[in-house]
Amino acid sequence: MIYPETDTISNIELSDDDIEFIDRIVEEIGRGEESVIPILQAIQDRYRYLPEPILKRVCEITDITPSQIIGVSTFYTQFRHRPVGKHIINVCHGTACHVKGSVSIQDAFCRQLRLSENIDTDPEGIFTIQKVACLGCCTLAPVVQIDGITYGHLTPDTVPKVLDDFLSSSYKLSHKSELDDGLIISEGEEKGEIRLGLGSCCIAKGSDKVRSELIKSVQKHKIRAKIKRVGCVGICHQTPLVEVVMPNKRSYLYAKVTPEDVESIVLRHFKPKGVFRKIANITSKIIDKALTDESWEPITRYSISVRDPHVSAFLEKQKHIATEYAGSISPTDLDEYLENGGFIALKKCLTELN
Ligand code: FES
Ligand code: FES
Missing domain, CATH: 1.10.10 (Arc Repressor Mutant, subunit A)
Incomplete structure (x- = not known):
């Protein structure tokens, strides 16, 4: 052959x-x-x-x-004819990333990995680099993904740090099991729902780490809340996003959440037993202070409202068609999809149309 x-x-x-x-x-x-x-x-x-x-x-x-x-x-570019390194670096060359300098990012990786022309795998067989089209998180351009971990806003100077971070990261793919669908932490009647955006931009900005902290916090305080992954909410530049929905359906949306913010958010909305209640009150006051601050930055750091002019001006122009209910239902929960009218058109085709 x-x-x-x-x-x-x-x-x-x-x-x-x-x-x-x-x-x-x-x-x-x-x-x-x-x-x-x-x-x-x-x-x-x-x-x-x-x-x-x-x-x-x-x-x-x-x-x-x-x-x-x-x-x-x-x-098909998905097929490879040469052995690959242990880890694959996907350098996005989609339009947004191209405009933001993906070519110089690719060059920087090649230099760092000592790759000569037409060679895509380093001599040690650790990394293979390849060009890919849009990775779906253009707000972070230029972007690379290494084995599913996304690094955004890169410059050629940050490339060595990216490789170091990846190699030294304690992040393991086994961690993925925590990204499964809805998880009710403690038994009994649910007292609310914590929705976490796990779309591509959210993941790229660290929402999986936020989710780990959420799970830890809710377990630690024995809070009866369901932690649920949801798809893109439509404000990718504010990620990671966490929405807390209380039993009375009132909801609170938090933007640019870091793992360090999680405990405060959880304790603000859910009452733990004993001594932690006091902590909840203290952290709640800190956040309330942030909420009443008139400048934009402290507010985006914590809670935002869809009625806020900054947010509504952005969201109101969006019409979700294929992604209806994105942000409120889990993309892989078929039961929830059915409860929200999923497959109605298919059912109609199968049962009413000849
Ligand atoms: S163009 Fe690179 S993520 Fe979309
Ligand atoms: S990907 Fe998270 S809001 Fe768009």
Whole structure:
């Protein structure tokens, strides 16, 4: 097979495990040409690139030809033909990031990783760099993502710090389990809901760390609140956003929340038992002071209101169509989606229209 960039790849020999894997995925996915993409995806999921001997085996046991594999795997940029480093650096070259200097950011990473022209993986095999289109958090441009962790507002000078931060970060992907859907911390009747924006901008600005603090705080004080992830609220430049919704439906929106703010916010709205109640009163007073300050900055630091002219001027012009209820329901909670009229059109098509 004439395969792109084959220099080191063809030396790999197939083990029994490899053969068992390929035979199994072909059995599950199919042998026809329509199976090319899912087979390549399955191979890349396992090996993180497309080793040539594996592709040869696919051609041997299916109706798929080498030219079909080459055609598809070179057309779609998701497929890689070379081994990749342990971590992938996605440098956004979307319009906003381009305008804000993504080319110089890419150059800075290449310099820092000692990558020569046309080489995308560092000599130690730790990082592979690639260009990607918009990562969906343009307010932070220029942006890079390393294994799903987003770094924004970069300059060439901050690139070494980004790599250091990533390598020394205690952030682990196992941490992701905490990003699951609605979580009721203690048993009993819910006393409110704490909504946390976990859209791309929110995550990029650290809302997952805010969520960790929320969970810790609510657990520590045995507060009966549901912590719920919600999608983009539409004010991405004010992220991370936390909204507290009380049983009487009154809601309080907090912008630019940091992990350090979390305890104060929680204790302001939920009453813990014993000594913590006193702390709640103290922190509540501090926040009240911020709320009555007339300047914009202290208010954005804590609570904002959708009726505030700064906020309403921005939000009122937005009409959410596909993202209706973004900010109030969990994007992956089907029950909640159904409760809010989800799939009504589909139901109508299936039951009322011929
Ligand atoms: S253009 Fe880079 S995040 Fe949108
Ligand atoms: S992504 Fe969080 S408000 Fe838009």
